[in-house]
Amino acid sequence: MATTIFHCSVLLFSLFFLGTATGCFGDLLQADDQHRPLRSIRNSFSEDGFESYSNQRNNIGGGRKFLSNGGWLGNSIFSYYCRFLLDMIRMPFNKKEVEADELKLLDHQKTLLFIFGDSLFDAGNNKYVRTTTYLQYPYGFTYFTHATGRICDGRIVPDMIAELANLPFIPPSMQPGANFSYGANFACVGATVLDSYATGNSSKETVTLREQMSQFIELAKKLNATLGPSRAKAILSKSVYVFSMGGDDYLQYYDEFTDEGRSPTLSEQQQQVNAVIGNLTEALMELYEEGARKIAFQNVGPMGCLPFLASNGSCVQALLTMPILHNKQLYEALTSLAERLEGFKFSVFDYFPSLLDRMQHPSDYGAINHSV
Numbered sequence: 001m002a003t004t005i006f007h008c009s010v011l012l013f014s015l016f017f018l019g020t021a022t023g024c025f026g027d028l029l030q031a032d033d034q035h036r037p038l039r040s041i042r043n044s045f046s047e048d049g050f051e052s053y054s055n056q057r058n059n060i061g062g063g064r065k066f067l068s069n070g071g072w073l074g075n076s077i078f079s080y081y082c083r084f085l086l087d088m089i090r091m092p093f094n095k096k097e098v099e100a101d102e103l104k105l106l107d108h109q110k111t112l113l114f115i116f117g118d119s120l121f122d123a124g125n126n127k128y129v130r131t132t133t134y135l136q137y138p139y140g141f142t143y144f145t146h147a148t149g150r151i152c153d154g155r156i157v158p159d160m161i162a163e164l165a166n167l168p169f170i171p172p173s174m175q176p177g178a179n180f181s182y183g184a185n186f187a188c189v190g191a192t193v194l195d196s197y198a199t200g201n202s203s204k205e206t207v208t209l210r211e212q213m214s215q216f217i218e219l220a221k222k223l224n225a226t227l228g229p230s231r232a233k234a235i236l237s238k239s240v241y242v243f244s245m246g247g248d249d250y251l252q253y254y255d256e257f258t259d260e261g262r263s264p265t266l267s268e269q270q271q272q273v274n275a276v277i278g279n280l281t282e283a284l285m286e287l288y289e290e291g292a293r294k295i296a297f298q299n300v301g302p303m304g305c306l307p308f309l310a311s312n313g314s315c316v317q318a319l320l321t322m323p324i325l326h327n328k329q330l331y332e333a334l335t336s337l338a339e340r341l342e343g344f345k346f347s348v349f350d351y352f353p354s355l356l357d358r359m360q361h362p363s364d365y366g367a368i369n370h371s372v
Contacts, residue, residue, distance in 0.1 A: 111165075111238050111240065112181075112238075112239040112240075113161070113165070113170050113182060113183035113239065113240050114183050114184055114186070114216060114239055114241045115158045115170055115184070115242045116209065116216075116241070117186075117242075117243055117298075118188065118190060118191040118245050119187075119188075119189040120244045120247075121157065121158050121187035121244045122150065122151060122172075122185075122188050123169070123172045123185040123187065124148050125173060125174045125189075126149055126189040126190075128175075129174070129205060129206060129207060130205050131205070134147060134151055135147040135149065138153045139152065139153060140152070141153055141154075149172065155169075157244070157298065158185060162182070167182045167183075171185060172185050173185060173212075183239065184215070184216070186212035186215050186216060187207075187244070188207035188212070189206060190205060190206035191245055191248060192206070192248045192249045193208075194208075194249050194275060195208055209245060210283075213286060216287075216290075220236060223236070232291075235291075237291045237293045237343070238293075239292065239294065241292050241294065241295050242297075243295070243296070243298070244298040246280070246300045246326055247301065247303050247323070249272070249276050250272065250276075250300070251303055257318075263316075263317075263318045264318055269318060269321055273325045276326060277329045277330060280333070281337070284333075288337075288344065293343045293345060294345050294346075295334070295345065295346040296347045296348075296349070297330065297346070297348045298351050299323075299330055299331075299349070299350060299351050299352060300322075300323040300351065301351045301355040301356075302323060302352055302359070303316075303319040303323055304317060304318065304319030305359055323352055327350070327352055330348070331348060334346045334348065
């Protein structure tokens with residue numbers, strides 16, 4: 001049987017890309033090899049952060065490319081994305097803690113990381129809502145030595161961002177007794193932007209964007225009650241909000257039409273994209289009202305080329321078109337918010353071409369075929 005093996009001797013940023021291509025990072029490097037490049041990358045950042053940035057778009061999905069005082073960090077879109085996030089996150093460290101019920105909060109000088117999304121960013125919330133969980137081998141075995149609820153054999157993208165920013169891994173929002181001093185991860189397997197897919201029994205199997213937002217609002221209320229409105233607002237305005245969501249909305253929408261024996265027309269696809277982007281925009285406006293100013297997105301990948309959908313090497317066109325439309329409109333919506341809302345900043349990692357290129361040219365990224 002043929003299978004694809006990823007060599008872990010590739011450079012760190014190749015691991016980053018492989019991680020985004022699979023939704024996770026296979027942590028097969030030795031500990032010293034993992035942390036040495038992380039430290040050197042951190043040390044390469046200038047204290048002044050980003051000097052300028054351009055609105056140059058990628059050919060497929062849009063996104064900003066960021067330029068630092070030290071020039072380009074590598075040649076990957078994800079590296080620009082990480083540098084911008086680190087510039088957002090970098091703040092003086094302060095270990096003073098305040099307790100509010102079960103929530104432990106740091107002094108307002110510390111930057112928090114809040115994560116919203118689906119399976120690509122889920123750090124374990126699915127354990128608390130799903131009857132089918134990911135608590136067996138091989139999940140988690142290459143880094144944690146046991147399953148954690150991540151849909152991955154090791155770490156996921158938010159883990160790597162936290163590590164690069166000198167933060168601990170951000171815990172799942174539904175984890176009992178978790179310490180949310182550094183933020184919370186609300187992401188869950190199967191999460192959708194639209195509520196229409198969370199009906200009946202299926203609503204217990206995931207946490208939609210609306211429900212993730214509700215969890216965040218409750219956490220923000222605890223912060224407000226403990227530290228007071230002005231200090232709470234200061235914390236939330238310095239925090240970073242990371243999103244990866246939308247793919248499941250298009251998968252489920254497409255499934256509705258396959259049940260009817262047809263594919264959605266371009267007009268129907270556009271209608272779905274409009275609904276998803278509209279709901280995302282509303283959520284961002286709500287976050288802004290709570291104090292959020294720093295937003296980061298991993299946009300939607302080439303869903304139509306996922307192995308369980310593609311047949312004979314052919315991708316599902318509708319599940320390529322909708323992500324492309326989504327990514328274009330997402331960038332436009334974020335740009336519009338940045339122009340209208342004071343202090344609103346955003347970064348986009350263009351996941352679509354990054355993943356598609358790795359699907360089409362796996363050997364360029366250290367992937368080879370072996371018989372097992």
